[in-house]
Structures are given as C-alpha cells and as structure tokens.
Amino acid sequence: MPDQDPSRTAGQPAASGPSVVLAGGGTAGHISPLLAIARAVERRDPSARILAVGTASGMETRLVPEAGFDLATIDRVPLPRKPSLDLVRLPRRLAGAVRQAERILVDAEADVLVGVGGYVCTPLYLAARRRGTPIVIHEANTRAGLANRVGALFTQRVGKAFGETRLKHARLVGMPMRREVSGLDRDAARDAARRSLGLAVDRPTLVVTGGSSGALSINRTIAGSLAALASAGVQTLHITGRGKAVAADDGAPLAAEGYRQVEYVDGMETAYAAADLLVCRSGAGTVCEVAAAGVPAVFVPLPIGNGEQALNARGLVEAGAAKLVRDADFTPRWLEREIIPLLADPAALARMSQRARALGIRDADEAMATMVMEAASS
Template sequence: MSPHAPSGPSPSAGASPSVVLAGGGTAGHISPLLAIARAVLDAAPGARILAVGTQSGMETRLVPEAGFELATIDRVPLPRRPSLDLLHLPGRLLRAIRQSERILEDAGADVLVGVGGYVCTPLYIAARRRGVPIVIHEANTRAGIANRVGALFTRRVGKAFDQTPLRHARLVGMPMRREVAGLDRESARAAARTALGLDPDRPTLVVTGGSSGAASINRTLAASLGRLAEAGVQTLHITGRGKALVGPDGEPLAAPGYRQAEYVDGMETAYAAADLIVCRAGAGTVCEVAAVGLPAVFVPLPIGNGEQALNARGLVEAGAALMVRDAGFTPDWLGGEVLPLLADAPRLAEMSRRAAGLGIRDADATMAQMVMEAAQA
C-alpha cells in the first residue's frame, strides 16, 4: 500500500469535513477507530474518511474490509530499554513525521483523530506542526505513550475508563459496533442460541480467550466438561483461530452440551446467548460486556503491565463480575465458583443490572461530536 493518501481538493469543514483517523496494530485500537469513523459519517454523511496505520498491523485487513481507505506510514516503536536501537530512533521518527505531514496535506485534513498505537506519535506531531486540530480516544486504564504525548496538544480527549489518568480526558466510554451497543440480550437470547446450535432453554456458559484464544483457559475448560454436563450447563467454547481442541482419537473434542467454535462472527450473538461469560479482560471486552449487561468472570492476561486486571476492577468492585488470576482458573475453581453462579438466577440478574448501570453505549456518537466540533473550530 502507498504511504500516502491520494491528493484531492480539501472540502471545507462543516457538513463535509476531512477526517483522518490514526491507530492500529491490534483490534483493540482498530475497533474503536472504525466505530468513530462510522459515527462521524452518521453526523456528517459528506465527510471524507481516511485511516492511517502501518503495513504490519491488523488494520491492513480490517480497515479495507470495513469499507474505508487506508494510508500507511513507517512503524516507529520506542525501545523499551536502552539499546543501540535508540540511536536510530530520531531518524525513524523524523521520516514518519514527514510521511504523516504529507498524508495530512494530501487529505486536506480538518481534524486528526488518534486512538493510540505506534502510528499516532508521528501523526500527533505532524498535526501539531501543521495546525490541524487533534481529538484523542484512550481505550485503556493505563494510557500509552502516544496518547500521553498527544494529550499535550489538545483538550479534546475521551477515555473509556474513569480511572485512566490522562491530561484533559473526560469519560466517554468505548466506541463499539452498533450491533453490540444496541443489543437487547433478553429479546435476542432464544434466536442467538438457536443460531449457535444451542438449546434455547438451558443455562448457557460462553468461554472465550479472544480471537487468538487462550491456552490456559482452553485447558481448564477441556478438563471441566464432565462437571459442566453433570450440572446441566451447556457451553459455547470459542477456542480461538487455529486452537480447536481434539480428543485422544484426534477428533474434535465432544461432550454432552458442549459446542466449540474457533471463532464467532459477531460477538453480539454470543453475548445474547450467554447467561455468563468467562473471558480475558481486554478494554474492549470489558466495556462491551458492561454495555450489554452480561455477567462475567474475568481471567486477566498474566503477562504485561497488569492492565487487564485494572480494566476489570470497576465491574468487579461493583458486584457485576468476578475475577480470578490465570493460574487460579482451575477445574476446581470453576466447579466451586462458576457452577454455583450459573445456578443462581437472582444473583446473575443482579450482576446484569449492575453491569448495565456502568455500561456506556453511545461513546461513538460522543466522540463524533467532539470530532465535528474540532473540525469546525
């Protein structure tokens, strides 16, 4: 892909602003970017939308699939510890800033929207140099360095979690797909279970480690199928791409009431089907289960800076979710905590109510309003 957006006349800001959105690398950055882009088009159908990422991120697939144009710049990671690679950083960053300035110029950008990731730092600097207004969304409880830099240049900053310390930020929630934000779990439950090959009337547990899967969660679930069946629980196990579980005979693992799938296209269907979900605690997942009022058991990723546990803390403290360390999520823990919870309908209903009370469903529209205000400033 070309590192530059095509040249063209710049429309005047207002009904037809030129909006450049920067972010990428992971779905955690790309999903809110796409939600904001769609909300901007709702607010201003004549808007020109251009996304900017790198050639190595998931955006090279997800952005075009969503129907938006993508430009790319060089990836400029910041070394996590002192090394000889630091000597190359200034030159790499300067080259990426120049690429970013060219993209903003060719797009006739009225506003730059950043959602974090490597791509944002050079674009924030380029926008600052060119006088292009900046709008930022921070998805995590611990803001990344790019958004911490960007927040020095603007007062238009939204965040998904109230506890995130970031300059000028205000709570807006997580921009998410309309199919999730608008989900009514109760009315969609029976049809969702039928679509997923489940019994509409049985207690339903959904287990997922995300699109890439989680080996530790998968192992615990595989060892718990007998207990789940004895308890009358049906389970939809989303194993992750390439992570299908097989039995001793080499065939896909099977048990009464157990269905596995590597991937579910449209997690709103799984959310609607579930009475309870066991999942990681990525920012997007935490915000989505709150928005739809789904009781959850969070098993935070055991590596990294502890961010996932922080993401889940608000729901756990509110009584809307449980949390267990990855090493603590064992068949015995599942039998002692998850199965009694699934059998306790009043407790599940109260958890659902508390989750929904913390969920925010209109973050995309709030961010779009911020974008329009910046474009017209």
C-alpha cells in the same frame, strides 16, 4: 459484516464534507473504537471524507478495508524499552515517519486528526502539531499509552473509556463500540442467538472466549471441566480463537455432550445475547462491551504485562457485576466450585446483569463524533 452506509463508496469522497483522518492500529483494541468513531462521524455527515492510518503489519490492513474505509500506512516506529541499536536509530526513524504522516495529512487536506493510540499515533500527532491540524484523542485503557500521553499535550479534546485513567485534559466518554453491541437487548435476542449458534434455547449457557488471539490456559481448563459442566446440565459454547482449536488426546477436535467448539463468532453481540455467563479476558474493549450489554462475566486477566487487564475489570468486580480470577487459579476445580453454582442461580445472574448495565456507557461513539465535528469546524 460491519455496519456501514450503503450509499457510501470507498475511494469516492465528497468534496463538501470535512476531511477526518483517524490514526491507530495494531490490535483490535485500537481498531474497533477507531471504526466506531468513523461510523458515528459518517452518520453525522454522510459527506465526510474519512481516511484511516495504520501500519502495514497490523490488523488494520484487514479490518479497515472490510469496514469500507480507505487505509494509508506509515512505518512502524516502536519505542525500545532498553538501550539498544534500535534506540540509537529512533530519532531518524521517527523523523521519517513524521514526514510520511505529514504527507498523508496534506494529501487528505485533513481538517482534524483523531488518534486512538498505538505506534502509528505519535508520528501523526507530531505531524498534526507541526501543520496546525486540530487533534482529538480517545484513550481506551486504564493506563494511558505513551502515544496518547504525547498527543494530549497538543489538544484539550481528549476522551477516555475509564474514569480512573490519568491523562491530561481527558474526560470520561466511555468506549466507542459497534451499535449492535451498545444497543443489544439480550432478553429479546437470546433465543435467536442460541439457535444461530447451534445451542439449545432452554439450557443454562456458558460462553467462553479468550479474545481474537485465543487463550490456551482458558482452553485447557474448559477441556478439563466438560464432564462437570455436562453433569450440571450446562451447555458450553467455546470460542477458542483462530487456529487454536482444542483437541482431545487422540488429536480429534474435542467433543462432549452439551459442548460446542468454534474458532470465532462473527459478531460478538450474538455470543453476548446467548450467554447466561461469559468467561473471558479483560481487555478494555471486552470489559466495556460486557458492561454496555449487561453480560454477567468471569474475567481471567492476561498474566503478562503491567496488570492493566485486572485494572480494567476492577470497576465491574467491585460493583458485583463480575468475578475475577487469576490465570493460574482458573482451574477445573475453581470452575466447579464457583461457576457451576452461579449458573444454577438465575437471580444472582440477573443481579450481575443489572449492575453491569448500570455501569455501561453506550453513547461513546456519539460523544467522540461531537468532539471530532467541533474540532473540524474550529
């Protein structure tokens, strides 16, 4: 379960604390930093009144209440990418969402609005601007989203996760993340982590994950590499993604010596501690967590979108802390040529870990909480 103050009861705000409204959602990439900022604010002032705002269709409807925070929702207003009827309807729909956002800010008596990006943020930024509510922004990606580019016009309190991100007024703070990850001691936690995941303590360990949505192409390559991995003495923990279990030709769950398949792990810090090497996508949150925890990684960026995932990984790759391979090139042959020799070289893995940790930023949640509290008292 996510960490939270046991003395806090959702729905019972303390009148003495600042009222902090946090906007963002849709994906874990937005929700995770939002929750990390919320927890850091609560540590600063346990009487703070915290409300998250998202849409009714995003992952926030599950993740925010699970974390112990209240959630309000407004209509989802995506920006059409090409001329269409939706573009004609955009001004009316946006105006309606701004009215909803303003009512939420008024009812919450908001002292500050914190935005982390996503569809929900633009109406909240516009409503906060109209109402005179101070705005604080965190941008998680190397390429800033439209909502945060709009919001950054209204505030000078802007944090970013990557130094190369171009966004007005932004300063580098890193990625807010759970303290279980930012404070992870992999060496101390390794044996217990492997035991808890059903792995042998003393074997080279490859952990593979495609993120919350899974990764079919990665799963196929791992399925085709099990014999080579087993022959090399490598044990593999394969986190396939919910509902994306990998099956053998006969339809039964894929099984092999030294191979364990699970759909998800509750708390990725356990997987990070267990891994000698991690194969994963390179979403912004994953890249920043890998750096903070010092996990040697092979990044396989999503082959869709604007190339952002490859940009996210660039700093670690250039520093020798990680490897990067195109999705189309991540084949069993590539794995046998590149990954198996690396797992047999503890010194190389140790160098990668040290270089990753040197680039990791582990106090972004506190840096953002400082901005929030300053804005709330301004």
